[in-house]
Amino acid sequence: MRKAFLTLLVALTPALAQFDWLSNLDWGGISNNLNKVSQVLSCDPSSLTQLDFSQPSLVLRGVYRVTKCVLCTTLKMCGLPDDMLYPASWGEIQGALARGQEVMVVGSGAGVEALARYLGLILHGGGCQNISYGGVPIYTCPPGGVRIPKAYIVTDGATARYLKEKLKRALEEGTLKVVAVGGERDAPELSGVILGLPLVWAGGRPYLFAPGYSTPDRWLWLTFAGPVSDKVALVARLATSYVVNASRREEELR
């Protein structure tokens, strides 16, 4: 009997050794479960019930914050960054345009040109109109109308000259300003100074865009949020005031 037991023990040793890690697993103690629940609750999951569904970026921001917190507290996956790029809808951009703050567009290229034309159209006449082409609306007006005291387009010399030709009416009304960053003539070494990254600064938030179609309402819009972005936004806000000064100087020059 003893011999048989010993033989069994020796034979089962490798198998029993597995209990070593099995025993390390938590088999569902009540206190531990409560602990997990409290950890999840510390991440304020109830905020998910109060998401603002008007804008996708706000939804994503709320979901991301909770997910990141839950992953970190329960699974110890804490590597997710605090700053995130979120897609923004065209409605959000329009909302930002309707907030009554100054708008700044920085960059060069076809996207900036299209956006400038859009601003030129909606700013013309001090009001906003839905613009259609053959019955197909191409530009839409934000519900509350556009309220932009002044819009600035910061771009390189060549694009600035082109836009000044195109947007004569809005420029004459003084609601739109094209600020050329560069010398008297088209200077390619200067246009590199403005990053290739096209950026719209509206309603106190930065928006990036990736122009794909002809009109801005179809583009991919991105916004970023987080502690780093907030501080970059702080600097960008200051840059706006310098651009405003620069545009005033350009007027002074004439």
Added chain:
Amino acid sequence: MRWVWALFLFSLALAQGPTYEDWTKYLLSAPDYRLEQVLKGKWPYLEVLRKDRLRDYQGGATTPEAQAHEFYLPLSSLEATQEVARDLRKAWQRFEERYYWRVITELNNPAFWFAYCLAGVKGPELNPPLPEFKLMVPSEGVDTAFLQAATRSSPLDMGAWASAGLHKLDRYLPVPQVDPKEFCDDLGMQILPLMYIPGFKVLVQGYEVFRTPGYPSRPFWFNEAEANARVERAMQKAFTDYYADYLKDVAKALLTPRPSTPQDLLSLLPRDFRSLGSPKAYLPVPWQGHLLGAGGVVAPVYTELFPTDLTALWDQVQAIWNTYKGLIDRAGTEVEKAYLYVHFYRSAKTLFDSRAFLGLPGVDTLKGNLENLVNAPLRALTGAIPVLKGCAGDLDRVVSCAATALMTLDQAVKAKGEVEKLTGGKPQNEPLKAKEAPGLWKYEEAKRWLPPSSLPVYEAFGYTSFFQATNFLEVTTVPDIRNVDLSQVNLGNWMGWAWSQLSRLVVYWHTPLTIDIRVEYCPPCVIAYPSLPLEGPAQPLGVPPYVLPFALERAHWRWVSVPEGYEVPGVRGAPYTLVSDLSAYALDLRALYRPLLGR
């Protein structure tokens, strides 16, 4: 010489060739380099025209604007402009240090406050070296037709802004290189709110029994909200106060003449040729001022007033020859390459024949050198190109004959005559002279590649070098991430950048603890005492934004050469005018320079 640009009246409309458009507004014109004037106590200067106003004036306009179409710019010494560039660098370095140390001190208050604001720990003073001279050929200045022709075979080195990559510290040290008072203003000791609860580990009899998660690199708890608020407050302070100081420093460095009184300036001028040397003076001319959206601050420069060292002069002339030949070889037709000898010989001859060199020993040797350089190759060409066939005799005669022959050829091209016969089958489609462009435009455009020099060289070759400074809007990090040279795999370059970036990270330093519990024979008792861990007494914890951002205007400078009668690049408005934001620095420079220039 004085109204060289008037030559464009003779030229005809062209289909091809350069396009000097209407917005070519500012022309360098008629420099007055007369050394006799200098000896009479007048500062050398040059003249600049505003083309649109000049046209109005010639058209009979009598408005004050049309009257003010001519401007006089005093020359500065190259060395003095380098010193200005150094001051611009120093202003940036001061801002960069104040920005970082304000953020890091405020964030790590009170530890850093004690170290810097109270004890005044400080590294060596900022002392940037004299920035080296770099010539830039601005693409907004060179005509596109020339550029296309010159870069047809291979890309051409156009230089860059002399300031490119210089907006950084010379050494990144773990201590501030400015007086701590500069970044400690209105910063008090701040102990509350509590910033963190230190991470710790517990040892019993030397055996570790517990450690907090992330020990030692993470504290047990960190007040992230307060850290963010502190960084944001410090950044706000840096950008409102310190950045304003930076702009002030730049404006002062750029707009203050050195020396600043006419008496001091005039006392720099010598009384005889022998001691002309190169008086060190910086006489800036604001062209609306350097701010974003305005224009620039310019100062035409000389290396020396008069070249006393004739060997050095010959080296310079040879350098000019090499530059010239290199460019015309790229951009010129066969006939133009031949004419290069004529053109160069004439300019260099004018230089050596000028009255300043009269009777100087050694000038004849230079003339001999010049003949040796030009004679044989030019004569070889006169045999090969039919239109030059008749040119014979001594070198001077050959040269003037060749010049006349070339004008004949030019007229033939314009009249669409039998060009092939004149050139011996070599193609010459475009005229040598262009509308609105004085001189032969290709030779003139090539002068943008010539280095700064002395007054007689400028006069003979017909160009002047300028120092220019202006502000750009830049989006970057501090230290500038774009300073890493990505074009090459160079360990030193990467290491240098990594060090600068590492030493300028935004971090909170926290101290982890070790709690040691031991049974000692004292008589037997249990002692628990905290101590600093072996892992390091202080641990960095990154705080957003981790790396400092920068997105504002910054002062850049460059040196450019401008051919006589051609466009001065990178300026707008009119000289001696300032935008209103700079009026606080507005010395009336025109009034200051009037007694110097005598006009």
